[in-house]
Structure formats: C-alpha cells, structure tokens
Amino acid sequence: MSATIIDGRAVAERVRAQVATRVAELARQGVTPGLAVVLAGDDPASDIYVRSKTRHAEAAGLRVFDHRLPASVDTGRLLALIQRLNADPQVHGILVQLPLPPGVASKAVLAAIDPAKDVDGFHVVNAGRLALGDPGIVPCTPLGCLILIRSVLRELAGRRALVVGRSNIVGRPMAQLLLHNDCTVTVAHSRTRDLPAICAEAEILVAAVGKPHAIAGDWIRPGAVVIDVGINRIEDAQGKSRVVGDVDYPAALEHAGAITPVPGGVGPMTIACLLVNTVNAAICAACGTDAPLVRPEASLDH
Numbered sequence: 001m002s003a004t005i006i007d008g009r010a011v012a013e014r015v016r017a018q019v020a021t022r023v024a025e026l027a028r029q030g031v032t033p034g035l036a037v038v039l040a041g042d043d044p045a046s047d048i049y050v051r052s053k054t055r056h057a058e059a060a061g062l063r064v065f066d067h068r069l070p071a072s073v074d075t076g077r078l079l080a081l082i083q084r085l086n087a088d089p090q091v092h093g094i095l096v097q098l099p100l101p102p103g104v105a106s107k108a109v110l111a112a113i114d115p116a117k118d119v120d121g122f123h124v125v126n127a128g129r130l131a132l133g134d135p136g137i138v139p140c141t142p143l144g145c146l147i148l149i150r151s152v153l154r155e156l157a158g159r160r161a162l163v164v165g166r167s168n169i170v171g172r173p174m175a176q177l178l179l180h181n182d183c184t185v186t187v188a189h190s191r192t193r194d195l196p197a198i199c200a201e202a203e204i205l206v207a208a209v210g211k212p213h214a215i216a217g218d219w220i221r222p223g224a225v226v227i228d229v230g231i232n233r234i235e236d237a238q239g240k241s242r243v244v245g246d247v248d249y250p251a252a253l254e255h256a257g258a259i260t261p262v263p264g265g266v267g268p269m270t271i272a273c274l275l276v277n278t279v280n281a282a283i284c285a286a287c288g289t290d291a292p293l294v295r296p297e298a299s300l301d302h
C-alpha cells in the first residue's frame with residue numbers, strides 16, 4: 001500500500017483564499033483586520049516563522065503591526081505593550097511568538113492578552129471554552145490538523161484517534177477538537193507504556209512529539225490517517241541539514257492510508273488558521289461579541 005499524501009500547502013492555499021474573500025467583504029464595511037505580531041529576542045527559527053506569518057497575512061489583505069523587541073526586554077515592558085494593543089481598535093489579533101526570552105514571565109504575558117484578540121488561542125479563557133465545547137478561539141496548529149483530517153475523512157464520529165504529545169499548544173487542544181468531533185480519543189505521552197500497541201488501534205494518529213522518528217512506520221494501523229506535526233532539523237548521512245517530522249515517513253507511506261509530509265503538511269496550515277482566527281476576531285469586534293458564534297472549524301471543510 002502507498003498512502004495518499006495530504007498536501008498541506010494546497011489546502012492552506014484554499015483556506016487563505018477563503019480568508020482573502022472574507023477580508024474583501026469586510027473592506028466593503030470599512031473594516032481591515034489587524035494583526036499585531038510581537039517578537040522578542042533573536043531566535044532564528046522564530047524570526048523565520050514570524051516573517052512567514054507576516055507575509056501571508058499581508059497577502060490576504062490584513063494589516064500587520066510589527067513589534068520587534070530586544071532579547072533584554074523585561075516582563076513589564078511586554079505587559080505594557082500588550083495593554084496598548086488590547087486597547088487599540090485597529091488591532092483585532094495579538095500574536096506573541098514563543099518562546100519568549102529567558103527571564104520573561106511568559107504565562108503572565110499570555111494571560112494579559114484580551115481573550116477576544118488571542119488569535120493563538122492560548123489564553124486560559126479560550127482553553128477553557130475549548131474544554132467545555134463552547135465557541136472560542138482555537139489554537140492554530142490543532143485547527144489546521146483537524147481541517148487536514150477532514151480533507152480525507154468525511155465521517156469522524158466513532159473513529160479511534162490517538163494524539164501523541166500533551167503540550168498546551170498542540171496535544172491537549174487537538175484531543176479536545178477530536179473529542180468534539182465524536183472521536184474516541186487517546187492521548188499518549190512520554191510516560192505511556194507500549195506505544196506501538198496503542199498506535200496499532202488508531203484510525204487517526206496525530207504525532208506532536210518533537211522527536212524525529214518517534215513513530216515507526218510499522219506501528220501504524222493499515223489505512224490510518226497520519227498527521228505529523230513535528231518539525232525537527234537533523235543532519236542526514238551526508239552531513240546535510242534537513243527538516244523531518246516525528247514519523248518515519250518513508251516507512252509510514254507503506255502502512256498509512258493518508259499522511260502529511262514534512263515540510264508541506266501541517267506547517268502551512270498553522271499560518272492559514274492564524275489568518276482565519278484573526279478575521280473571525282475582526283468580525284466579532286465589528287459585531288460586538290467577544291467570542292465566535294460558532295466554533296471556527298465549523299465552516300472549514302476543504
């Protein structure tokens with residue numbers, strides 16, 4: 001068997017086109033969705049992510065407010081900036097790129113963001129809404145993964161889904177989203193026993209471990225949908241640097257029914273969903289509501 005390759009770039013392009021259409025509709029009402037991007041320090045990977053987010057946001061017609069701060073920035077200065085952005089009516093979404101420099105109280109900074117502008121969906125209010133199944137802002141990467149799963153599986157109800165990894169950014173919200181879609185969800189983590197046996201049961205497998213080759217190809221249930229969230233830089237046998245996911249991709253192709261590549265799978269979806277969340281936040285601000293009226297993934301089948 002050779003798996004269908006889920007083309008995250010193509011799906012992300014369709015999501016971004018839908019965003020651009022909604023931005024054009026908002027422009028007719030005199031609203032331009034505004035995204036404030038806060039990058040503190042000089043982490044090269046964060047710099048690349050932020051440039052890409054900014055480029056795509058501008059291409060979709062959003063207004064981007066760039067805030068670059070030195071690595072020496074302290075928590076107080078970041079909190080003051082967040083307060084200014086919370087009060088600015090031109091800013092509908094605030095993205096604070098993580099990780100923040102050592103010494104900054106990251107939790108306090110994220111908690112200071114107005115939940116209605118929390119387009120990363122990391123604020124405790126949005127995390128709580130997701131846990132309760134209420135409309136709110138959903139973290140971008142799990143939202144993107146869900147859209148990719150739905151692009152190849154129409155019916156999720158009753159499916160056995162496995163999320164490997166329990167981070168607040170991916171694993172936990174991913175498990176919640178799958179549960180809201182009526183999957184039977186298992187969350188595996190570093191203390192899980194006999195991961196291969198648990199993988200063998202999974203019709204949907206989301207790998208969010210952050211370790212190359214954490215999931216072997218022959219662990220995968222034949223025909224499963226595999227979503228690889230990992231972005232790991234490794235050196236190949238020739239000493240050349242390249243990016244791989246958490247799944248042994250060449251081996252997994254022989255077992256999975258459908259699989260995302262790395263790069264070109266989940267990564268582009270994270271950015272596309274950031275734009276979705278920002279446009280939704282702008283619509284909510286225009287309507288005077290503090291949370292989307294429907295879950296953001298409701299209208300996102302591609």
Ligand code: GUN
Nearest residue numbers: 095096097098099120140
């Ligand atoms: N750092 C790594 N991933 C993310 C993300 O999705 N959002 C933010 N803000 N920072 C990150």
